[in-house]
Amino acid sequence: MAKVKTQYVCQNCGYISPRYLGRCPNCGEWNTLVEEKVAPSKSSSTNTLRRIGGATTKPELLGEVSFTNEQRIKTDLGELNRVLGGGVVPGSLVLIGGDPGIGKSTLLLQVSSQLSRHGKILYVSGEESASQIKMRAQRLDINSEQLYIYPQTDMDEIKATINDLKPDAVIIDSVQTMQEPEIQSATGSVAQIREVTSDLMKIAKGQGVTVFVVGHVTKGGTIAGPKVLEHMVDTVLYFEGDLNHSYRILRAVKNRFGSTNELGIFEMREGGLYEVTNPSEIFLEERLKNANGSAIVVSMEGTRPILVEIQALITPSVFGNAQRTASGLDRNRVSLIMAVLEKRAGLLLQNQDAYLKAAGGVKLNEPAIDLAMAISIASSYKDRGTNPAECYVGEIGLTGEVRRVTQIEQRVAEAAKLGFERIIVPSNNLKGWTPPTGIEVIGVATLAQAIKVALG
Structure with missing residues (x-):
């Protein structure tokens, strides 16, 4: 009878160790290694994987492989x-x-x-x-x-x-x-x-x-x-x-x-x-009019444009180090945008606590949300409300420029469909297409220019 071996397997990443370890050397998690008994396998797993559905596969030329269109x-x-x-x-x-x-x-x-x-x-x-x-x-x-x-x-x-x-x-x-x-x-x-x-x-x-x-x-x-x-x-x-x-x-x-x-x-x-x-109506239905620290962004989730409210709360820091807290947004991106605002737009944010949130529980992680984040931060810092009929799309570079984004036509069309009257976009996105009627499209080249247009 074959001897049954014992091994320790990490339940988090699958790392196998011959002895117990308090911390997994692969993923770094503590107390995740569990003892398991390993019996000798009767058949080779490699041969099993080669037979899918009981038929042994063999090499074929790409041009000779039969293919039928998938019926969804x-x-x-x-x-x-x-x-x-x-x-x-x-x-x-x-x-x-x-x-x-x-x-x-x-x-x-x-x-x-x-x-x-x-x-x-x-x-x-x-x-x-x-x-x-x-x-x-x-x-x-x-x-x-x-x-x-x-x-x-x-x-x-x-x-x-x-x-x-x-x-x-x-x-x-x-x-x-x-x-x-x-x-x-x-x-x-x-x-x-x-x-x-x-x-x-x-x-x-x-x-x-x-x-x-x-x-x-x-x-x-x-x-x-x-x-x-x-x-x-x-x-x-x-x-x-x-x-x-x-x-x-x-x-x-x-x-x-x-x-x-x-x-x-x-x-x-x-x-x-x-x-x-129509998820955009859900994300915007509870938005307060003329509230400071609020900006609407047209984000793309796959092929669908979604309008989401980004909220920011900027308050003086009580302790020595200012806090940066984000919900639904990347915390590192928030810190980056605030650094650009301080260096390129003249906002003194180093002694301010910042709390940002994407309303509705959605998670946003695309470059086009940068401009709306910056506008919401500047709005809360200056205590000035944004235009409730205005939304923002654009990526912000470290030198303070507003860079072009993809699928600008779909974003603007979605904003116009939901009744927005004005949208601020990168100036380089204005070429090669005609905006729909009923919405004013304003192109900006720098972050300082965008803040001046949005907050006056």
Whole structure:
């Protein structure tokens, strides 16, 4: 009988050590190494990966590879279709992560009901019983004859059921609760998650079954388990939001079938998740008129322009070192913009505490938000309100210049559609296109010029 070896595996990054260590040398986290017993494998994992769907692959010339255009399946949720790149791709492996209670199971139960119109759906739950899922389905008014509920955590049983039922899509809720009987480590460990995901990948690619996988997240907001989990799947979606608010944001961070910059916005109601077709109105509906420290930016999330309010509060610092706090914005970008304002625009900010926020819980991280951040900071510092019918788009350089941004036509058109009367943009973006009627487009070349136009 072969000897069973013992190793210590980091539950955060998957690092393997022959002995226990208090701190993982790979990711630097403390107390994440867990003891696992490793039994000798019966077959080579390399040979297993080469056989996808039971057929041994062989090298082919690129010109001789047969290819058929992917037929995407549309759901009733247009926001989800856009984030996925146009719909659900058959045979794809989609990973959805999010905080507990954010609505991942609700979203997938609704999607399962909609996909059941096109074929059989197997909903595998390792966290809830069939009666609990039935209660949620009644609340969501879901009753499909093609939707099968299967409370199970044993992967051998799940694979046998998939072979017998032959579903068109499988929902795994969640991957951390599934267990491979051949692996000796505990459920939810790195080894278990890696093997479970590997089996699901073979099912998706070999049998053409669409697989949705729910993944838990860590305290840092990333999906729990080894990073290889995200590398193995086709699409990684994050379901974000504040439990105290009804709005949820679905964001793609990896997508082999579409853009990774798309954003879908939903509202959680008693009857489930409903898509928000015009999120700009939500982000602006509670804005105070003539409030100082407020500026509207037209940000691009994938192919969609979204108007978001950036708020700034500048107050004299009580302590020696001024604080820089940001919510929904990059803190380093805030510090950079404030340094440029002090050096190029003459604002004395070194003894001022700065608190910035992107209203509505959205996260902004593109260069075009620089100008709106600078205007909101200058507005709060000078205690002057901005024009409520005005918005700002532009990137700021370290020398104080306002640099051009991409997709300026879509940004201006979205601002005009929502009733804004004036938009300040980089002067270099004024060439080669005609602004729509009803909105005044003002080009600025420097940060000082933009502040003078916006605040007088």
